[in-house]
Ligand SMILES: NC(=O)C1=CN([C@@H]2O[C@H](COP(=O)(O)OP(=O)(O)OC[C@H]3O[C@@H](n4cnc5c(N)ncnc54)[C@H](O)[C@@H]3O)[C@@H](O)[C@H]2O)[C@@H](O)CC1
């Protein structure tokens with residue numbers, strides 16, 4: 632049923648999206664798998680973007696950069712190895728940085744700060760027409776005026792709210808699945824409404840429920856990892872809905888493979904095992920939970 636063209640609703644599984652993963656090619660180079668830019672938070676709150684950026688690399692993006700205020704650059708530069716760092720003063724500088732056509736995905740929100748600067752950077756990226764993932768503070772800054780956000784979304788965009796963030800933009804939740812579908816239609820973005828059973832909804836009405844999650848995912852920073860995985864797959868060229876479904880399933884699978892005692896830092900380094908499982912073939916997937 633999940634592969635049928637008439638498929639509208641069902642449980643998330645690799646059958647939905649494995650054919651769209653961007654596997655490295657023998658004659659390929661890093662740019663073939665995209666350049667993801669992650670907006671870094673201020674010097675006292677760098678962990679969230681570091682989790683996202685490391686995950687974006689483990690998720691397969693060929694290059695990942697953290698763009699941050701110059702005052703925080705040293706922290707990111709010392710703490711991150713394969714991740715590159717880019718100084719960022721204002722929204723104009725951000726727009727110039729991501730104008731590079733090789734930048735194929737932008738993540739904003741994890742520990743970015745609920746302030747006018749974050750809001751301006753989000754609008755700059757959306758107005759640049761870049762594929763974006765908006766999480767956490769990049770959503771909360773539009774509380775009280777979400778139409779400014781919805782009106783700026785034109786390119787493929789994924790929103791990854793937890794229930795608190797969702798309510799700030801769309802009002803109180805009464806039915807997670809139905810509300811996520813309406814929110815996707817209203818915003819024009821793919822909605823990833825997080826929780827035990829994460830709902831992934833597309834503006835065209837497709838909706839999938841993810842059921843392989845472990846309760847050990849309810850830990851600080853776990854959502855930052857999911858956002859990093861979303862931008863990684865988006866930057867690699869997957870369509871937004873499939874990228875969101877794949878990221879949600881792979882995130883949960885990484886938690887399953889690690890097992891009890893999980894903290895967010897453990898998730899990115901389980902992704903090679905998730906990739907190995909996916910590479911075994913399209914018929915033998917081991918969907919847990
Ligand atoms: N290592 C780090 O630097 C981390 C930074 N983080 C950042 O910390 C900031 C605040 O994130 P929070 O997630 O605490 O968000 P918020 O402080 O924006 O919202 C949390 C509030 O939302 C409500 N809520 C309703 N449903 C909820 C749900 N399912 N999960 C969580 N809260 C729910 C609760 O009232 C809760 O007090 C963000 O910028 C986030 O990115 C967090 O991601 C944790 C890790």
Ligand SMILES: Nc1ncnc2c1ncn2[C@@H]1O[C@H](COP(=O)(O)OP(=O)(O)O)[C@@H](O)[C@H]1O
Pocket residue numbers: 767793825826827828829844845846847848849850851852853854855856857
């Ligand atoms: N009880 C649960 N069972 C399974 N997964 C959960 C549960 N609670 C939260 N999650 C998942 O954990 C992640 C938490 O993300 P989020 O709330 O953004 O946390 P943070 O902001 O600390 O990173 C999401 O992917 C969510 O779906």
